Amino acid sequence: MKIVKFETYNLLPRWLFLKITTDEGVCGWGEPVIEGKSTVVEEAVHTLGKMIIGEDPMNIEHLWQLMYRGSFYRGGAIICSAISGIEQALWDIKGKVYGMPVWQMLGGKCRDRIRMYAHITPVENPSVEELCKAAKEKVAQGYTALKTPIHVPLRHIDTMKTVETYVNKFAALREAVGKDIDIAIDFHGRVSPAMAPIFCRELEKYYPMFVEEPVLPENVDCMARIARSTTIPIATGERLFTPWAFRQVLEKQAANVLQPDLSHCGGILSTFKIAAMAANYYVNIAPHNPLGPIALASCLQIDTCIPNFTAQENIRLEDGSDLGKNLFKRAFEIKDGYIDVPTAPGLGFEVNEDAIKDYIYDGSWSCPVYYHEDDHSVADW
Known part of the structure; x- marks a missing residue:
């Protein structure tokens, strides 16, 4: 062949x-x-x-x-x-x-279904009411794990009011869904090394599932310092590539959860290697995936066959295309916050090649750019 x-x-x-x-x-x-x-x-x-x-x-x-x-x-x-x-x-x-299925070639399954976690960001910088409403809707759908981002933009050294505003929002979110639901917070590398320990200290009492990218991932020593300063589990990895990049994170104990992205880090076997490395440090894997249904399908293969799995990210678009609706002959289905282990050969789907024609565009989507209001300097997204 x-x-x-x-x-x-x-x-x-x-x-x-x-x-x-x-x-x-x-x-x-x-x-x-x-x-x-x-x-x-x-x-x-x-x-x-x-x-x-x-x-x-x-x-x-x-x-x-x-x-x-x-x-x-x-x-x-x-x-x-x-x-x-x-x-x-x-x-x-x-x-x-x-x-x-791919998971069968990588040693077989470690679980019968895969826990998913849902984004709860109905709009950019949602109000307390909007955030809590979105969270309750996901919980009603059966999700037991959610994720919300910290708002932007943030200063290198920001005000007490900025910290209090976000902490109070997260406190209301915790109150709205109760103590049985895991809630992760994505700092998205937006928070500086000066502010990250302050935010984490104030958020600890509300028991976040993890804080994702508390600081930018390039400086592993800095992230390790943040990890030592808080009891909140630290997650990172969406902007790290190949198993070699994850080595320092593990050796310096900078994170409790690794988030390799299977469309960025090198693919399925690279993620399998990263998971094996992480297991030696009692670190779990929660693959990053804000992308489409093929990326999700790849993640599901790894989620099935590794023992140290936490939960799988999925953006859950309204039209269901991120699960393969319309694009696949049979879409993935989330039931009570879980996806059953895929059993079809390969990555577990068949593309509807006639349907993808309706989704084709020129590839011109670009990331949003944020600015600080007072001086129009660039802020981290």
Whole structure:
């Protein structure tokens, strides 16, 4: 069997699908994308694709090494995201050839269903009432884990009022859903090393599930200092690429939960390796996924077969397309806050290729940019 063709599709709202075709007619799908840089990743996919056209798609690790190490410059968000989506598609092909889901080839299942956590951000910087209403709706749907972001923009050293405003909002949220529901907080790297310990100190009594990216992830020592300053579990990893980048986080005990993104970190097998590394440090995995249904499908394979799994992120769009509605012949279904372990071969879905035509766009989605009101300086998103 040989790889003969690469095809990419930019799909609304901000996704990039990849289809790899073999000379035996078996096709695999992946989702290589960087939010706001879709067309750049698309070009990288086709550049890397030229390296492995004609190769056997079954040799996944060899092809990964070839794409990653086959040039002088390695790593980074763009290259690793392109490799990730290609690698997902190769696993999809392999699973279809052998007639089994990817999780079965990685050792079998560790659970029968996969716990999901839901975003509760109905609007940017929601009011207390809007936030609590959204949370109660998700709980009514059966979710036992939620996530909400801290509001923006924030100053390097911000006011007491800013801290109190957010803490009071989270306190109201905790009151609204009770003590049986886990609530994670995404600091999104928006909070400075000066302010993160202050926010964490004030939030501790409301028992967050974890604080995600309390500071920017580039400085692991800084994150480790934040982790030592609070009893709240720290999560990070969506902006880290390859198992090598996670090594320092684990060695310096900078996080209790790792969040590799399977469309950025190197793909399915890289995440499997990261999970194995993390298990040695009693650290769990909660894969990052604000993307589309192929990224979700890849996450579900890993969620099924690793023992140290916490919960799976999913954005849950109103039209259900993030679960594959319309795009897949059979969409994933969330029941009482869980998805059953997928049993179909490969990544567990069949793409409705006629339907994806209705979602195609030019790939021009870009991340929002925030500014401080008083001086119009750029704030972290």
